[in-house]
Structure formats: structure tokens, C-alpha cells
């Protein structure tokens with residue numbers, strides 16, 4: 001294989017590896033940035049929901065309880081879970097790509113029903129009850145999300161409404177029926193607050209940028225290779241072929257009068273001078289021989 005082709009293959013492979021490496025690095029960096037950003041957003045949404053819940057619990061509900069007749073249950077005024085569900089419903093009207101759930105294995109209200117993705121998170125909390133929070137990325141119905149979750153533990157006090165439906169307050173069973181949301185077990189994790197922040201758009205952008213980098217890089221490599229090819233042909237291959245031809249002629253005693261010269265001033269011109277000295281020596285030797 002000619003030196004030129006070998007050199008080209010080497011340059012081509014090394015440059016391609018470098019470009020793919022740079023593109024992969026750039027994708028990783030953009031993806032990490034997207035996740036960091038999603039984390040910050042998720043945390044903010046979570047903190048806001050917690051704050052509204054806290055204000056409700058500490059400032060509003062105690063006063064509401066004083067105004068409401070005993071035995072009456074108005075979820076919108078008395079349940080923190082109803083409040084958070086409602087606040088989220090309003091938030092989502094403007095931010096439909098975000099998802100949040102008080103994901104529950106067997107909820108009173110159907111909107112809180114955990115799907116298979118939420119179930120993975122709830123199971124994780126139930127199996128490791130020291131875990132106070134969980135986060136990560138998840139592929140939900142083909143779309144990538146960052147998720148942040150906190151567990152909801154069931155205590156004895158919860159069973160007043162979520163225990164045996166026969167013993168649950170009538171106001172609750174009247175509103176939610178007796179089928180779902182009961183017979184929870186104290187000491188287990190039956191639910192989790194989970195917020196999902198979309199990542200797919202940012203990741204798709206990062207992927208596109210990396211592909212563009214590869215395409216532009218590959219075009220750059222082609223131009224570079226073309227330039228090297230032309231340079232090699234002109235300044236290396238052409239003079240070497242000429243020297244090879246002249247050395248062969250000299251070895252056959254042909255064309256001995258014509259000097260061997262090159263236009264450049266480099267290793268090849270040194271070689272040309274050496275071949276020329278060889279030509280002169282052979283010519284002199286032959287002249288002596290022929291006398």
C-alpha cells in the first residue's frame with residue numbers, strides 16, 4: 001500500500017475518533033446541564049407545593065375547623081391532599097409538560113392513582129424506609145423526564161379515614177365510596193409525592209448539536225485530507241517517483257548526462273543530490289572503463 005494511502009487512512013481514522021469523542025463529550029456535557037437545570041426546576045416546584053401546603057396546615061385549616069360544623073367534611077377546605085391536587089391542577093394549565101402526583105397505590109381520589117412508573121418509586125421507598133428522597137431520570141411512555149420524589153408514610157392516625165371503610169367517617173365514604181382508598185397498613189409507604197420535569201426536548205437538542213458537530217467535523221476532515229493528498233502528491237510522491245526513475249536509469253547506465261535536480265530544499269533535495277553524485281560517479285567510472 002502506498003505511503004500516501006496509509007497516511008490518509010491513519011489521519012482519517014484518528015480525526016474521526018477525535019470528532020466522535022468530542023461529540024460524545026459535548027452531548028454528555030449538555031445532558032448533564034439539562035439534568036442540573038431540571039433538578040433545580042423540580043426542586044422549586046416541590047418547595048412551592050410544600051410551602052402552600054404548610055401555610056394551609058398551619059394558618060388556614062385551624063381557622064376553617066373552627067367555622068365548620070362537627071361531622072361535616074369539605075375536602076377542598078380540610079384536606080391538604082385535596083389542596084395540593086387543586087393547586088397543581090391550576091399550575092399545570094400553564095405548564096402542561098410538567099407532571100406531579102401524590103401517587104398512591106390505592107387512592108380515594110382516582111387522580112392520585114399511581115401508574116407503573118410511580119409504582120417503581122413507591123416500591124423503592126417501601127423497601128428502604130430510611131430513604132427520605134429519591135431522584136433520577138426515567139423514560140415515561142417514550143419521553144425522558146427527571147423525577148424527584150419523597151415518600152408518604154402511613155401512621156396509625158391515618159387509618160381513621162384510610163383504614164376499614166366500615167369505620168371510616170360517613171362524610172368520606174359518601175364522597176369517595178367504599179371501594180378504593182381504604183385498608184392501608186400503618187408502617188408502610190402507600191404513596192409518594194413525585195414531580196416529573198421534562199428532559200426530552202433538552203436531550204433532543206443536545207443530540208442534534210452532537211450530530212451537527214460530527215457532520216461539520218467530518219466535512220472538515222475531508223477538506224483536510226484533500227489538502228494533505230495534494231501536498232503529498234506535489235511535494236513527496238512526484239519527486240520520489242522521479243528519483244526512482246532516475247536511479248533506475250543510472251543503474252542501467254542510461255541518461256547519465258542529465259543532472260538530477262529538485263526545486264525544493266528539504267530531505268528529498270538531499271536525496272536528489274546524493275543520486276546526482278551517484279550519477280556523476282557512475283558516469284566517471286564508465287568513462288574510465290570505456291577508455
Ligand code: HEC
Nearest residue numbers: 081082085102104107108109112153154158160161181191
Ligand atoms: C379525616 C380523614 C383523613 C385522614 C385522617 C387522613 N386522610 Fe388522607 N385523604 C383523605 C381524603 C378525603 C383524601 C382525598 C383527597 C382528594 O380529594 O384528593 C385523602 C387523600 C390522601 C392521599 C392521596 C391519595 C388518595 O387517597 O386520594 C394520601 C397519600 C393520603 N391521603 C395520605 C394520608 C396520610 C399519610 C394520612 C395520615 C398522616 C392521612 N391521609 C389521613 C382523608 C383523610
